[in-house]
Amino acid sequence: MTFAADAALRRAEVLVGYGPYLELIPDYLDGREVVRSEMMKEVERCRLALAMAADGRTVALVSGGDPGIYAMAGLVLEMAREGNHPGPIEIVPGLAALNSCAARLGAPLMHDFAAISLSDLLTPWEVIERRLQAAAMADFVTVIYNPKSKRRSEHIVRARDIFLAARAPETPVGIVTAATRAEETIVVTDLHRLLDHPITMQSTVLIGNSQTFSWNELMITPRGYQRKYRL
Amino acid sequence: MTFAADAALRRAEVLVGYGPYLELIPDYLDGREVVRSEMMKEVERCRLALAMAADGRTVALVSGGDPGIYAMAGLVLEMAREGNHPGPIEIVPGLAALNSCAARLGAPLMHDFAAISLSDLLTPWEVIERRLQAAAMADFVTVIYNPKSKRRSEHIVRARDIFLAARAPETPVGIVTAATRAEETIVVTDLHRLLDHPITMQSTVLIGNSQTFSWNELMITPRGYQRKYRL
Numbered sequence: 001m002t003f004a005a006d007a008a009l010r011r012a013e014v015l016v017g018y019g020p021y022l023e024l025i026p027d028y029l030d031g032r033e034v035v036r037s038e039m040m041k042e043v044e045r046c047r048l049a050l051a052m053a054a055d056g057r058t059v060a061l062v063s064g065g066d067p068g069i070y071a072m073a074g075l076v077l078e079m080a081r082e083g084n085h086p087g088p089i090e091i092v093p094g095l096a097a098l099n100s101c102a103a104r105l106g107a108p109l110m111h112d113f114a115a116i117s118l119s120d121l122l123t124p125w126e127v128i129e130r131r132l133q134a135a136a137m138a139d140f141v142t143v144i145y146n147p148k149s150k151r152r153s154e155h156i157v158r159a160r161d162i163f164l165a166a167r168a169p170e171t172p173v174g175i176v177t178a179a180t181r182a183e184e185t186i187v188v189t190d191l192h193r194l195l196d197h198p199i200t201m202q203s204t205v206l207i208g209n210s211q212t213f214s215w216n217e218l219m220i221t222p223r224g225y226q227r228k229y230r231l
Numbered sequence: 232m233t234f235a236a237d238a239a240l241r242r243a244e245v246l247v248g249y250g251p252y253l254e255l256i257p258d259y260l261d262g263r264e265v266v267r268s269e270m271m272k273e274v275e276r277c278r279l280a281l282a283m284a285a286d287g288r289t290v291a292l293v294s295g296g297d298p299g300i301y302a303m304a305g306l307v308l309e310m311a312r313e314g315n316h317p318g319p320i321e322i323v324p325g326l327a328a329l330n331s332c333a334a335r336l337g338a339p340l341m342h343d344f345a346a347i348s349l350s351d352l353l354t355p356w357e358v359i360e361r362r363l364q365a366a367a368m369a370d371f372v373t374v375i376y377n378p379k380s381k382r383r384s385e386h387i388v389r390a391r392d393i394f395l396a397a398r399a400p401e402t403p404v405g406i407v408t409a410a411t412r413a414e415e416t417i418v419v420t421d422l423h424r425l426l427d428h429p430i431t432m433q434s435t436v437l438i439g440n441s442q443t444f445s446w447n448e449l450m451i452t453p454r455g456y457q458r459k460y461r462l
Contacts, residue, residue: 002233002326043460068333074341074454081446093326093334095233102299103324110305111354112362114345114371122455123342127370131343134369138362140345215312223305224353229274 001025001094008092009060016049017062025062046076050085066096070117070145097204098143101176104186106218108174108206113141118148118155125155132159136166141212141221144205156205160194163207167191172208172219175199188217232256232325239323240291247280248293256293277307281316297327301348301376328435329374332407335417337449339405339437344372349379349386356386363390367397372443372452375436387436391425394438398422403439403450406430419448 009015009028019036022029037045049061067073073091080089102109114135118128135142142163147156163171169192177185177200187197191207199205212221240246240259250267253260268276280292298304304322311320333340345366349359366373373394378387394402400423408416408431418428422438430436443452 043456066330068338069340074338074451075456077338077451078453091334093330095324099297099324103322107299107305107308109300112347116343131369134365138365220305220308222309225274225306227353
């Protein structure tokens, strides 16, 4: 957590968020009104937060990771625009899964990368597949969000096939599950063996580029210094 | 800054970093050995930090943004491997330019995105151009790092041309310069007018996808809720 997020939570009179995320910040719940929302209820959650803010209350809409990366910042601004919300609305950035998972894995994001969510709940699968193809072909390090859900296990298989068509089977792959939580697990494997390891709704998968190597259970993508300098 | 970065700086006996970054954290300099390094001296900086750590001292190698995104984490691990460094080495993630700039611009990173550096100091321009083409064609929101330097002003022109061939001239574009610093500037414009605004070495440029819109000087990329739900 950043100092700025801490200050925003302290300033807030009301916290609104997905229940399990609020349980991660017990120290901030005392003395504040707390509205616990359910999964899939994002529209209601934003509507409530905006209504309370329009009533003059200071509301923190709590997001895991970075609210600005595949998270609540967009929906709340879309709805503020629809409803001509008087504002102000401040987006407080945080550490996204890609920041935290990259740190746990060593240094996979030293070169150009793409972030792609495999969830087709709000995006047609054809669009997702086109992006996987483009990322694989252009040698982007690729961060895969939402690789699997309870009802959806084939997308990560398809993603792996797309990358295997463009990259060596030995390409390093990292799987970080429940990053920064007590139950965090970290696996460094490769494209060939990617599907042999547990992947859950809470996993983020990082696929190296053609230069990425592994060392001591870490993934390192060279920035390119070794081309110019003797290390 | 995160609480974890604060704790790491407090634990350190020695701080090593690029001079201007160290000046951003004056409160941590007192009572610690401070080694100010110059720009372009990354290899020497890492070598020194690793040598001091191998001597048993607790060293913080200070990076701006997130050390794990186009920054020092990779080089220090590459050199640790070359030199069989005894470790341990911990990578402490931070807010990268993409996190901070996205927050300043509203919510541009709500959907799949690519990060591409236009610096050809360590990467052949052909590789960069291929990635720009792929990102433009597959409709990635695109974060452009190092859009310009003193000796390099044509790359951003070429990048804009590539995106204009695939996306509407009205596509929203954000330019954030010196993010989070006192002299920070934020511009929301579009692809057509991108080159009419100042872009410097300290700028990050965010190009929206085909769905991104602007509102109140903000950029918003819809996550897709409006397809399924009435906002």
